[in-house]
Amino acid sequence: MKPQHSDPTVQPVPAAVTAAVDAADITLSNPKWAVLALGANLGNRLETLQGAVDALEDTPGLRVKAVSRVYETEPWGVEPGSQPSYFNAVILVKTTLPPSSLLERAHAVEEAFHRVREERWGARTIDVDIVTYADVVSDDPELTLPHPRAHQRAFVLAPWQDVDPEAQLPGLGAVAELLAALGQDGVTPRTDLELRLPE
Template sequence: MLALGSNLGDRLAQLRAATRLLGSVAVSPVYETAPVGGPDQDDYLNAVVLVPAAPPRDLLAAARSAERAAHRARTVRWGPRTLDVDVIACGDLVSDDPDILIPHPRAHLRAFVCVPWLDVDPDAALPGHGRVEELVAALDTSGVRRTPWSLSG
């Protein structure tokens, strides 16, 4: 499962392009969210996509390729970006590979990941943290606003 975010340029177009490049099999609704951490910046559009099963390093390579296609610049940690693609989970896999930790170490704390994930997969569970439905119930979701936009358009 991959999480997408964009807060620079045509945010919706960036997410739509990434969805096509990543070969998504299921896509959540689009949410608008306030930035978490980092410098002062514009709100994000966020979504979650389910992609065909693949090794984590292959998913990471696909994520970085989509970011490059969106001309992502990595200049400021947690700063604004045209596209951010995070590998969140790979089924039940748990990995402490320093290049790609699985599951994502902060996913369970991020409403902008868990809320759209619950929409696209109501039975989802995050290894080591439990059902996504329970994670959402424990999070402050007040800054996560569902939009009328679709990534299929």
């Protein structure tokens, strides 16, 4: 089943992001690869994930190149049964945005879908996390790269392996090996659902 395209009102691209894109190569002739993880457990989860993919594709200086399968997963870091299950996916993008501007755009997409940040690991309409950006390694508290908990999360590793079976998590090794060590308990592929790669 393919989701119907939704056209949520997404906030305009901030001026700082536009300036960064203008200063870079908006033709994407020298882009960087980035891995983004998406998750939603409130509202119409599938429609929201697709809306986030489409909104990211609409960002100047960014192109979505691959979209994983949808996985249904148990909430992470909270008591079992305390929240609805998540739909999770991973996308690969090419972008000329620097990491800070990509993060700003990710937050803008979250805000457009009414993401509320009231508690750590709380339920949310959408979560857009930057997992990796090229081979950048950074301990900047605003954006730690790679994502500091990606290697602990099968709901990130499983869909990431879908779209890039040879993927490496900088400093930690092959995604396939990390996933094999974790196992996939509570992370179930939803073969009846599909996210559409923007045209």
